Amino acid sequence: MNDNPPLLVVDAVRKTYRLPGGGRLTAADKVSFTVPGGGSLGIVGESGSGKSTVARMLVGLIRPDAGTVAVDGRERGQARRAGRRGRLARAREIQMVFQDPYLSLDPRLTSGQCLRTALRLHDHPAVDARVTELLDQVGLGARESDARPHELSGGQRQRLAIARALAVDPRILVLDEAVAALDVSIQAQILQLLGEVRQDTGVALVFVSHDLAVVRHITDETMVMRRGTVVEQGPTERVLGAPEHDYTRRLLASVPHEGWDPADARQPVTS
Numbered sequence: 001m002n003d004n005p006p007l008l009v010v011d012a013v014r015k016t017y018r019l020p021g022g023g024r025l026t027a028a029d030k031v032s033f034t035v036p037g038g039g040s041l042g043i044v045g046e047s048g049s050g051k052s053t054v055a056r057m058l059v060g061l062i063r064p065d066a067g068t069v070a071v072d073g074r075e076r077g078q079a080r081r082a083g084r085r086g087r088l089a090r091a092r093e094i095q096m097v098f099q100d101p102y103l104s105l106d107p108r109l110t111s112g113q114c115l116r117t118a119l120r121l122h123d124h125p126a127v128d129a130r131v132t133e134l135l136d137q138v139g140l141g142a143r144e145s146d147a148r149p150h151e152l153s154g155g156q157r158q159r160l161a162i163a164r165a166l167a168v169d170p171r172i173l174v175l176d177e178a179v180a181a182l183d184v185s186i187q188a189q190i191l192q193l194l195g196e197v198r199q200d201t202g203v204a205l206v207f208v209s210h211d212l213a214v215v216r217h218i219t220d221e222t223m224v225m226r227r228g229t230v231v232e233q234g235p236t237e238r239v240l241g242a243p244e245h246d247y248t249r250r251l252l253a254s255v256p257h258e259g260w261d262p263a264d265a266r267q268p269v270t271s
């Protein structure tokens with residue numbers, strides 16, 4: 001249990017996309033949740049349920065059509081009018097880690113240069129010392145510091161992406177399928193790293209994943225999405241251990257386990 005007051009407050013956000021044929025698709029509707037300081041929330045749901053859309057609205061990559069996202073009582077939509085300093089300050093509040101670090105890391109920069117660039121952008125006062133600290137924090141050594149993304153393993157690249165996100169001491173880290181592309185043992189290492197980082201820095205985590213086992217492992221609270229709406233939310237143990245909603249039960253039934261019958265997973269979850 002985390003009794004800290006809400007740090008992140010998401011209130012009734014909605015996002016619709018224009019479709020090529022002229023129609024509109026509501027990817028998120030009336031989505032509301034809070035995350036306390038140092039807390040962790042998992043957002044689960046099948047593919048297309050709107051998880052990434054919500055994650056992107058948190059960091060400001062897409063703008064909600066309605067509703068608000070606030071950190072520490074300050075609405076984030078205002079950043080546009082706040083100038084460079086204001087935008088950087090807002091970026092420091094929430095940072096994001098994506099599934100594929102290859103796409104978000106500059107292929108020309110070594111790990112050390114990548115972190116230096118992020119720190120300089122935010123006018124950090126002690127760049128070199130912070131680079132060493134960050135590499136150490138995510139378990140990368142001198143060799144990795146001098147390596148470019150293609151010279152790193154998938155797990156090391158994700159460690160670097162996490163270090164870059166942490167560089168500016170964010171209050172909240174949003175991870176969108178951040179371990180989905182890694183094999184199981186590397187996944188476990190990254191999840192352990194995230195747990196340690198949360199413990200050491202007090203950063204709150206919003207963890208978007210289709211993998212219920214991963215969410216169970218790393219989050220205190222879970223929110224279940226279906227077709228853009230929230231069907232259930234609460235403590236992870238309760239939501240995934242004793243789900244109240246039939247959709248959550250069907251999601252859980254579709255996870256392979258001992259004695260699992262693939263026919264169960266073929267029942268359409270979307271019905």
Ligand SMILES: Nc1ncnc2c1ncn2[C@@H]1O[C@H](COP(=O)(O)OP(=O)(O)OP(=O)(O)O)[C@@H](O)[C@H]1O
Pocket residue numbers: 017018019025026027045046047048049050051052053054210
């Ligand atoms: N830029 C876009 N334009 C039009 N439709 C979009 C756009 N981005 C997402 N969508 C649609 O919005 C819905 C929600 O997508 P979203 O990526 O948020 O779901 P998701 O739960 O994260 O899925 P996945 O786990 O497969 O990434 C889907 O139907 C998707 O096709």
